Amino acid sequence: MANDPMHQFQIERFAPFAINGIDASFSTASLFMVAGAGLATLFMTRAMAPKAMAPGRLQVAAETVYGFIHTMVKDTTGEEGVKKFFPLVFSLFMFILMANMLGMFPYWFTTTSQIVITATLALIVFSTVLIVGFAKNGLGFLKLFVPSGVPAPIVPFVTLIEIISFFSRPLSHAVRLWANIFAGHVLLKVFASFVPMMAAAGFVGVLGSVLPLAMTVALYALEFLVAFLQAYVFALLTCIYLNDALHPGHH
Amino acid sequence: MDATAAAYIGAGLACLGMLGAAIGVGSIFGSFLEGAMRNPSAAQGQFGNLIFGFAVTEALGIFSLLIALLLLFVVPK
Amino acid sequence: MADTDPPPGGAPNDTDALRARVEQARAAHARKLAPRQDTSAASLAMRFGGEFGAAVLVGAGAGYGVDYWLHTNPWGLVIGLTAGFAAGVVNVVRVARSYASANPVDPKAPSVPDDADD
Numbered sequence: 535m536a537n538d539p540m541h542q543f544q545i546e547r548f549a550p551f552a553i554n555g556i557d558a559s560f561s562t563a564s565l566f567m568v569a570g571a572g573l574a575t576l577f578m579t580r581a582m583a584p585k586a587m588a589p590g591r592l593q594v595a596a597e598t599v600y601g602f603i604h605t606m607v608k609d610t611t612g613e614e615g616v617k618k619f620f621p622l623v624f625s626l627f628m629f630i631l632m633a634n635m636l637g638m639f640p641y642w643f644t645t646t647s648q649i650v651i652t653a654t655l656a657l658i659v660f661s662t663v664l665i666v667g668f669a670k671n672g673l674g675f676l677k678l679f680v681p682s683g684v685p686a687p688i689v690p691f692v693t694l695i696e697i698i699s700f701f702s703r704p705l706s707h708a709v710r711l712w713a714n715i716f717a718g719h720v721l722l723k724v725f726a727s728f729v730p731m732m733a734a735a736g737f738v739g740v741l742g743s744v745l746p747l748a749m750t751v752a753l754y755a756l757e758f759l760v761a762f763l764q765a766y767v768f769a770l771l772t773c774i775y776l777n778d779a780l781h782p783g784h785h
Numbered sequence: 786m787d788a789t790a791a792a793y794i795g796a797g798l799a800c801l802g803m804l805g806a807a808i809g810v811g812s813i814f815g816s817f818l819e820g821a822m823r824n825p826s827a828a829q830g831q832f833g834n835l836i837f838g839f840a841v842t843e844a845l846g847i848f849s850l851l852i853a854l855l856l857l858f859v860v861p862k
Numbered sequence: 863m864a865d866t867d868p869p870p871g872g873a874p875n876d877t878d879a880l881r882a883r884v885e886q887a888r889a890a891h892a893r894k895l896a897p898r899q900d901t902s903a904a905s906l907a908m909r910f911g912g913e914f915g916a917a918v919l920v921g922a923g924a925g926y927g928v929d930y931w932l933h934t935n936p937w938g939l940v941i942g943l944t945a946g947f948a949a950g951v952v953n954v955v956r957v958a959r960s961y962a963s964a965n966p967v968d969p970k971a972p973s974v975p976d977d978a979d980d
Binding site for chain 3: 839
């Protein structure tokens with residue numbers, strides 16, 4: 535189906551392969567994840583290879599991205615957060631950005647439009663928060679769930695609410711990225727498929743098909759913004775969540 | 786009609802209750818915006834009342850969602 | 863700001879002064895460049911909805927799980943959904959607070975006394 539807006543999200547297995555009945559084949563999704571990670575690595579290593587005092591264009595681009603994320607991590611988690619989490623946040627940001635941008639090529643696959651992948655990324659962040667929180671604060675991390683200054687009788691209720699709020703984070707974290715990218719790509723495909731549909735309707739249709747085409751171009755620009763913004767928002771929320779692991783009890 | 790079908794129909798009907806919550810939430814935020822447009826500097830002070838009204842209204846919607854979920858997952862069929 | 867201070871020990875010389883100025887200029891530039899968080903109202907609305915819905919789903923799911931394992935039908939679902947709803951409201955309040963503190967109200971915003979225009 536050429537006009538099926540869901541067709542673009544289909545995963546093809548290149549090399550069927552399973553471990554204990556769990557499908558672990560190398561697929562389109564794997565290919566574009568490798569491509570995204572590879573592109574991010576290539577970009578950073580190639581751009582920074584000259585290590586020039588007066589940087590060239592590529593180096594300026596790499597340094598800008600680096601400085602941008604560095605400032606964000608420092609502002610939200612402080613110096614300690616930069617030491618502990620900057621590599622993680624920067625890798626996540628670069629990977630999501632590259633995956634989103636690769637997905638902007640027509641007929642290419644967008645890895646972040648699969649909820650499995652965004653959920654995995656969100657769970658990486660979530661388990662990092664748990665592990666670092668307990669490793670650094672011990673049981674003091676549980677103070678996160680008991681806000682100070684709450685009257686004793688309602689503490690159990692507030693704690694229950696805080697726990698649910700805490701566990702809702704990976705869900706909203708994953709769904710936000712996935713839904714934005716997924717909905718954007720479906721919308722693009724729907725508007726793009728209007729063009730041949732209208733053009734098939736004769737001369738008036740060909741003239742009229744300019745409208746959905748213009749809409750597609752405008753949406754494409756918007757999707758580039760969304761692709762960057764969602765990578766940024768994902769990294770920003772990662773920082774906010776990681777900050778809780780370092781300083782539980784400060785809301 | 787067998788009980789399962791009745792439970793599913795009931796769940797669907799229960800979801801209609803959320804319509805009321807939707808109208809209520811829309812009305813609350815609409816009224817808040819109306820007031821905030823008239824007097825923007827006082828809007829921040831009414832934020833607590835806004836959230837309180839939203840919570841109370843949405844709670845009624847959650848009740849109907851609860852009934853729907855109970856019919857779907859808890860009532861023995 | 864901490865990093866604009868001259869390094870401790872050793873008299874501040876020209877290099878340090880220059881470094882301080884560069885840092886200052888960089889900070890000012892960064893503040894100007896920093897993107898406003900969640901620029902569009904639609905993305906803010908999606909965040910509100912997402913945070914609220916996620917908490918309700920997690921609460922109801924946890925309650926259903928408790929019911930399933932402990933056979934406490936239907937109380938787990940009832941309490942879980944209620945607590946999930948409350949957690950959702952808390953989430954929304956937190957997002958709104960962070961948004962409000964990032965975008966403070968203009969103190970010069972006009973204040974019209976009520977009924978002045980009726």
